[in-house]
Amino acid sequence: MENENQLLDINHLHTGFRIKDDFYDAVDDVSISLEKNEILAIVGESGCGKSTLATTIMGLHDPNKTKVAGEVIYQDLNLVDLNEELYNKIRGNDIGMIFQDPLSALNPLMRIQDQIAESLIFHTKLSKEKRYERVLELLEQVGIPNPPRVAKQYPHELSGGMRQRVMIAIALSCKPPIIIADEPTTALDVTIQAQILDLLKELQEENGTGIILITHDLGVVAEMADRVAVMYAGQVVEEAEVGELFNNPKHPYTRSLLNSIPQMDSENDELHVIDGVVPSLVKLPRKGCRFAARIPWIAAEEHEENPVMHEVAPNHFVRCTCYKNFHFEEGGE
Amino acid sequence: MSFLEIEDLKVHYPIRGGFFNTVVDHVYALDGINMSIERGKTYGLVGESGSGKSTTGKAIMGLEKITDGRIIYEGKDVSKQIRGKNSTYNRDVQMIFQDATSSLNPKKRVRDIIAEPIRNFERLTEGEEKKRILELLDIVGMPEDAMYKYPHEFSGGQKQRLGVARAVACRPKLIVADEPVSALDLSVQAQVLNFMKDIQEEYGLSYLFISHDLGVVKHMCDHISIMYRGRLVESGTREDIYKDPQHIYTKRLIAAIPEIDTENREVHKANRRRVEEEYRQNEKQYYDENGKVYDLKSLTDTHKVALKNIEVGGN
Amino acid sequence: MWKTVLRRVLFMIPQLFILSILIFALAKLMPGDPFTGLITPDTDPKTIEALREAAGLNDSILVQYGRWITNAFKGDFGVSYTHKIAVSSIIGQRAGNTVFLSLFTIIMTYVIALPVGLLAGRYQNSIFDKIVVIYNYISYAVPTFVLGLVILFLFGYQLQWFPTSGSVDVGVTSGTFAYFMNKLYHLILPGLTGAILGTATTIQYLRNEVIDAKQQDFVKTARSKGVPVSKVYSRHIFRNSMLPITSNIGMELVALISGSIFIETIFAYPGIGQLFIQSIGSRDYSVITALVMLFGVITLIGTLVSDILMSVVDPRIRLD
Incomplete structure (x- = not known):
C-alpha cells in the first residue's frame, strides 16, 4: 500500500507492559495508518489501549517496563527501532502531542512563553528574539487574546480553555505534519470543548496536518473525524469512514456502544448495557474473539478462531465473523 | 404537589483582604435559587464548571453553610436545623457522588458502608439490618457475597451502584x-442510569x-x-429547554453538544457559529449592568427564563 | 506583598508578648533561684536574703515581670547572675558563633544533599540509590549525641585531625585571615555532625520529590517536545523538586540555631546552645529567659522568611 499521502503507517504494533515477570500487551497487533490532512479518531473505553497507542507512537514509554514490537513507519523510518537521540529529533518537530489535562501538562513554574519556546530551542536555530516572536505568533494563531501579556503569565493564571490553547500552540510550534491529541477536550466544559475542537479543525485544514484524535466521546468523533478506528481490549475491532461507521456499524461492540449513548431522541427508553466488564490486562483472553464473553447469547461458531479484519464494504473493516449474524439479546434487561 | 421547596437560596463566601484581613467582598456562589421538587420526578441541574451547580446540591444536603434563603421540607422550614441528628430531613434526602471510589471508605466492608445510614437513622436488630442490606444489594444487582468485600474489590460502575445502595438504604x-x-x-x-431509573420507579x-x-x-430528567x-438562567420541562430555549446561554450550551449526525455536521457547526455570534453581539442585554443574571420570569406554566423583558427572546 | 510582611511583623508583637509571659512564668516556676547554689551550711540566711532583696526577687511577680519586660524592650535583659556581665553582651558573643556554625552546617548539608538526593531520585532503584536509602535509614536511626561522640573520638582524639573544643585557638589575632581559617577549622567537626544528620532528611525529601515529579504530566509534555531526557531533568524535574527545599531554608536555619544544644555541648563549642545548657544548670534566669525569647523571635522571623521565599520561588503562591 504505497501511498504518497501516507504520513504514518503502523503495522502489527504491540506494546506490552511488565507485570511481575511477564509482559502483557495493552496494544495487541494494531495496524493502522494516517494520511495527510486527515483526522483519524481512535475511540474506545478506558483500558482499551488507545492512550498506550499514542504514547507508543511518541516513544514515551519507559523501556524497562514496556516491550514494543512491530512497526511505526514515518518517512521510511521505523520509529520503534530509533534510539533516543534520533527520536528526540522527531518528537515535537514531526509529531506534536496534546494531552487531556492542560493544567497538569504544563509546568507550573515556567512562563507560558518559555514552555512554548522550548521546542523551538531543540528543533530550530532561531535566535532568542526570533523564538519569542514566534511564540507571540503562535498564541495569536490559537486565538489567545493579548498574546504579549499571556506569554509572560504562568499556567495557573489562565482558564482551562486558554491552557488547552497554549498546549495546542506548543504542539504546533514546529509545524509538525502529525499531531496526536489524547482526549484534548475531556477536561473542558462543553462550550469550551466546541471552541477547541473548531480551532483544531481549522488549524488542521490550514496546515494539512494529520491528526490522531484519541477520545472516548462518540459525539466528538462524529463532529471531528474523517476516519474512525474502534478499539476494544487492545485491538482495533472496526475501522471505517466516519459516516459509514455511524450509519452502518457492524461490529457488535460498536453497535452496543452506539446503543448505550443517551442521545437526544432516545428519551425514555432503556439504554443498552453491555454485559460483564472489560477483562484486565492479565486476564485478557489472547485467543479468539475478545468480545465473545460480552455477548454470550451469540453461538461460539459465529466467532472466528483467530479473528482477522474483514473488508465488509470499501475501506470498512471489521474484526471477527461474529458481526454477520449479530443481534441484540431479545427481551434483555 | 411539591414536598421540597427551595426559596431564594444563597451561599456567599467572604473574600478577605486589606491590612486587617477583613471581609472586603463576597463570592456569590449561589445567589437566589428557587426550586420546587415533586415526588417521583427527576430534576436536572445543568451548568459549566463554577456555575454553582454542585454548591446547590451541597447546600441542600446541608454540607454548605446557607447564607440566606429557606429550605422548606413538607411545610416546615428546615434550613436552620439541617444536619441535626434526628431530623427526618437528613434521612429523607441522600446523596450520590461523582467519585464513587473516594466516597466509599476503603477500610470498611460493603456491609458497614451500606448500613451506615441505617445505623444513623433507624434502630434495627442485626438480623433485620442484614436482611435490609441483602435486599439493597439485590436491588442494585450485586451478589450476596459482596457484603463482606471491600470497595477496592469492585469496578467503577459497581462502586457507583454501592453508592446508590447506601443512598437508598433508608x-x-x-x-x-x-x-x-x-x-x-x-x-x-448506561448501566448506572438504567438502574437509577429502575429504583426511582420502585421507591x-x-x-x-x-x-x-x-x-x-x-x-434522565423531567424538568x-x-x-x-x-443563578438560574432558564428552567422548564425537557421540551421547553431543548425545543424552545430562550436564553442565549441555554442556546449556547445546546449548540455546543457534539451531535452524532455525521451528515449534518456542517449545518450543526454553522448553527453553533450563529449562536456564538449572537452571543457575542447581544451578550449585554442578557445580563444586567453588573453582569448578573436577571430574575426568572414565567413564559408559560412550566417554562421560566431570566430575561429583562420577556419578549426579547422571541424565537 | 510588603503590606503582608508588615502585617505579619506587627502580629509578632502580641505573639512575643504572650511568649514573654509564658517564659517568665516558667522561669519563676523553676525550683530554686540563682542564690540557692551559694548556700552552704555556713551561709548566713540574711546574706542570701539581702542578695535576693537587692536583685528584686522579693518584689511581687507582676512588678518583677513589668521590670523585666520594660528592660527587655530596651534590649536590656539584665545581668547574668553567674557571669556577672550584661546578658545581651554574653549572648552577643555566643550568637555569632552559633550563626556561623549553623550557616556552615546548612551549606555543607546542601552541598552533599542536593546532588545525592537528585541523583538518587533520578536513578531510582539503582545501586547508588539503594546505598543512599540505606545511608538515610542509618542516619535517621543514630541519635545526634552518639554520632557526635563517635566523630569527636575518631577525628578529634584518635586521629587528632581537628580540635575537640572551642571556636578558635587562643592567641590568634582577631580579624586576620588566619583567624577566620582557624574558626573554620574548629567548625568542621560540629558542622559535619550537623550536616550528616541534616542530609538524611533533605536527601529523602528531594529523592521523593524527584520520583514524584518524574510521573507528572508536564514531564511527558516536555519529552513530547523532543527535549532530551537529561535536559528534561535539568529544566523541569530538578527545578520543581527543589521548590519545597528552597522555601524551607528559613525554617531549617531556625531549627539549627535553636537546636544547636547537643552539638555545641558535645564539641564544647561556645555558642548559644551550650550557653543555654550551662544557664539552666546554674539557674541563670536572666540568660535563660533572654535565650528563649531569642529562639521565639528567630522562629517567627524564620517562618516569615520561609513564606516570603515560597512566594518568590513559586508563582502560584502569592503573599496577600
Missing part, C-alpha cells in the same frame, strides 16, 4: 446525584440530577434548570 424521598456518571465509561454509565424517588452533560440530563454564575 428509603429516602430525594437523592441529590452530583455528576453520578461523569467518571464512568459509556457502557457502565417513588425524586432525583436532583446535577450534571454538565446535556445528553445524559435529557435522557431541567440551567445555571450560570450562581
